[in-house]
Amino acid sequence: MSASANDTIDLQAIFKKLLSKWWVFFITCALAIGGGVAYIKTTAKIYLVKTVVMMSEKDKSAMGSKEEFLKGSALMNNSSAIEDLIAQLVSVSNVTKTMQRLEFGIAYYERKDFLTQQKFEYPPFFVKLDTVAIQVFGLPIHVKVDREAGTYRVQAEAKHAQLYNVQKQIELEGFIADYKVDEVRKIGEPFVAEGLSFTIEFPEDRNYGNDKERYFTINSLDALVAEYRDKTTAGALSEESNIVEVMTTGEVTAKEKQYLNKLVETFIESELLRRQRKGRSTINFIDEQIGVVSDSLRKSQESVEKIRKQDGVFDVGQSVDVILNDRSRLEDERSQWVRKRQYCVSILSKLRTNTDYRNVPAPQSSGIDDAVLNSTVLELTKLSADLAAENMNTVKSNPKIVTMERRIRNLVGSLISTAEGLVEQADITIADLSKRLGTLNFRMNKMGRTEGSISSAALTSELTGDLYNYLMEKKYEASIAVASDQVDKYVIDIARNASGKPIKPAKKMVFGTALMLGLLLPLGFLLIRDFFNDSIENLDQLKRVSSIPVLATIPSSKRKRIMPDEPKSLLAESFRTARINLQYLNTGKQRQVVGFTSSTSGEGKTFCAVNLATVMALSGKSTIMVDADMRRPRLTETLGLTEENKGLSTYLIGEARLDEIIRKTDIQGMDMISAGPVPPNPLELVELPKMEELFIELRKRYDNIIVDASPMGLVSEYVIISRHTDVTLYVVRERYTKRGALRLINEMVKGKKMTDIDLLFNDVEQASGDGYGYYTK
Incomplete structure (x- = not known):
């Protein structure tokens, strides 16, 4: 007999043997399906909740083009990739801020017939914690009400009860070993025991029969953040889309909706505050420059008036027009180099004394049109802001943070080197311009000391006045930009139940798995038993x-x-x-x-x-x-x-x-x-x-x-x-x-x-x- 024939006979024999045990498969399938039914009946239903958010890579601006100063609030326009924005949205810091604004610190539950349900919108009672006292957290605190006797009973038990500072919202290192509380209080009387201190309100419309087990848990902020951070996911609809879906799962859809709506709201508010801080930093820098220019303008004006009063000269003759034109040009050039030097000295001071480079002013704020310097400063401020966001989400040893810190150090070093070079170049150029201006002054003195002094002082006053007006104009523009600024991140769809029905337990999957187990378990048992069975079967x-x-x-x-x-x-x-x-x-x-x-x-x-x-x-x-x-x-x-x-x-x-x-x-x-x-x-x-x-x-x-x-x-x-x-x-x-x-x-x-x-x-x-x-x- 061939091997193939033997294989066929083997398969037939196995099939006949399994068929003879049909009743085993029937019993195991019935038990498995019954177990599936019991699992569905006793397992809390989990729902998928999601919201849709517009998450643009570029923020809207209230000002003009990029060629203008502030470039339509260009200093506030640090665009981020969608992936970075999503990471910030679901970051630990943003979830923490969200949880601090929600009242999820206490969760209420009811248990009946092996099924535990969380009661969020209609809790059986209301608990108000004593925020000054240290509380135990993370364990069920059972409450039994006897309206006839006017009392309520609190029971709690744990091998190790962890402690929580409600006021500071921090978990304490200590714990209470073999913790057990079982005490009765009158309704309306505060409950104070070891590790527990709270008041509890029992609404009149609640029914407190013995058919249900009722309890609540005290949740720490860290536990809530860890739970919701783990189950919150977000992703763009496509690679090129700015629309992001944010999803979470939970037993109570109302609670998950409230969480998602507050999460997105907190993120958008944080983005707006970040942009406004950037704008205010720019305005403060312009104010510093205006103060310097204002003082120079006052002194130049006082100088003109003093010369006029001393020499009785109130008009500048046309004899020095040519020299004045040259001097005007050189003074303008010298003024630009002075501003550039002042900016470089200022930025060197900030770079050498500060570690936070997010608010380093751009060269354009001082009227400096240097493309290399400008791009380096913008890159440094953007990378510093990204590093601050990453530090909130992960540890400092993260390779990404190390890379960003190294890049920042390189940029700071490059910027210091560039600024020092510009200061040196400005000193040389200013000295040269001053020398040339001295020559012109000498010539002017030959034409008339009084006439030259008046013309010089008037020119200085005029140039300083122009610079003052220029800075005031830019301050006005920056103030308008901050006042009218807004982010283009907004909610498209508020949080909703995504499927309308539970995602867990999935009935088809549960019954499919039960049926599969009902078939595979006896099949495996019979086949294994047959494999190890050395007796002659037929x-x-x-x-x-x-x-x-x-x-x-x-x-x-x-x-x-x-x-x-x-x-x-x-x-x-x-x-x-x-x-x-x-x-x-x-x-x-x-x-x-x-x-x-x-x-x-x-x-x-x-x-x-x-x-x-x-x-x-x-x-x-x-x-x-x-x-x-x-x-x-x-x-x-x-x-x-x-x-x-x-x-x-x-x-x-x-x-x-x-x-x-x-x-x-x-x-x-x-x-x-x-x-x-x-x-x-x-x-x-x-x-x-x-x-x-x-x-x-x-x-x-x-x-x-x-x-x-x-x-x-x-x-x-x-x-x-x-x-x-x-x-x-x-x-x-x-x-x-x-x-x-x-x-x-x-x-x-x-x-x-x-x-x-x-x-x-x-x-x-x-x-x-x-x-x-x-x-x-």
Whole structure:
């Protein structure tokens, strides 16, 4: 038979075996589905709540183009990537601010029939904590109300009760070991005990029956932040979209909606405050510059008035127009370099004394149009703001923070180097311009000291006045930008129940899993049991294990013997078939002496021998049974006879004659020889010449001789007894005989140490065999 054929037979056998255990699958599936129903009934329902937010990468501005000073509040326009904004939205700092604005510190619960539900909108009572006292948190505090007695009872118990400072909203390191509270108070009276201090209100419209268990828990801020941070997720609708979905899950949709709405509101408010701080920083810097310019303007004006009063000159002649034009140009250039130097000196001071660079003013605020310096300052302020946001969300050892800090240090170093270079260059340029202005002044002095002094002072006053007006204009623009500033982050959809039905427990998944377990668990058990089961399960398996022909299959039966008054029973028919196969399917061979053996005891060897002898005797053949199993004789008991002192063992040692050991049975035409007293050396007895003499004489007297011998798998007597038999019937019992037990007989047959042997398959379930009387070679 091919391997593929064997595989097919294996699969068929397995399928038949599983099909025969249909009731196991039915019971386990029913139990699993029942467990699924119980799980759904006793598990709190979890809902998905989400809100949709517009999260633009660029903020709206109230001012003009990028080419203008402040560039439409360009100093406040640090755009962030959507991913960074999402990280800020669901950051620990933002969730913490949100929780501080919500009243989630106390959670109320009711439990009935193994189902615990959180009561958010309609709690059974209201608890107000004493914020000064230290409270235990995180454990259920049970409350039982007796309105008739006007009292309420508080019970709480924990192995280790952690402590919480409600006022400071911090968890304390200490705890109370073996904590237990069980006290009664009058309704309206505050409850004060170790680790608990609160007042409790019981509304009149609440029903406090004993059918429900009611309790509340005190939640710490850190625990709430950790819980909601873990279950809050956010993501853009697509890679190029600025619209973000923010989601969370929970038992009470109203509570989760309140949380999401407040989370987004807090984030938008924080963004607006951040932008306004940036704007106010710019205005403060402009105010500093205006103060300096204002003082210079006052002094220049005073100088002009003083010269006019001293010399009586009130008009500047046209003789110095050319020199004044040159001087005006040089003064303007010198003024620009002075402002640039003042800015560089100011920024050097800030960079060397501060560690927070978010509010470093831009060069444009001083009228400096230096692209490299401007881009470096803007990059430094943006990176500093990002670093501050990241520090709120994670530890300082985070690789991302380390990288950002290193980048900031590089930018600061680069900016210091650039500013120092500009200061040095400004000093050189200012000195040169001053020298050139001195030359012009000298020329002007030649034309007239008074006229030159008045013109110089007037020009200085005019230039300073222009600068003052310029700064005032920019301050006005910045003030308008701050007052009218707004972020373009806004809520598109307020928080809502996303699916309208619970996401957990998912009924389809629960029942699908239950059904799968109901099928797989018994399937796995049966397959594993079959894998480790070494016994022969059916006729097909027996034929694969051994090439020895199967004479017949004997069905399972509660009867031990075939009764003469039931000749047509299934058991009688099976042994009748075995007799026919034995006598007629091997024509030409002597089959007078039939020996029975097996692998081990309990396989039905004696049962088969007795019943085959019975059908032979009922067919009219003179038959005798010989109990050659002198170690564990069972034949006398099976035939319902009493044990006597004479038998095969006494005959072989010469203490009894053959006629003395032959006994009649209740079946006409069937005699028997019992084993006799158990000898100490059965193997030596069967080797005696008397054994051969016995079978020679019995062949003369009887048509059929049935020998019930010892199992071959345990002792070796049958190898010697088989010299006197014509055929050996090796009994194999279904679901009992081990496959490895047939290895010995297979090797003996293969080595031709034993011939004329057939298998008799005993105790076969009717569905597992091919009927009775199947014979194959």
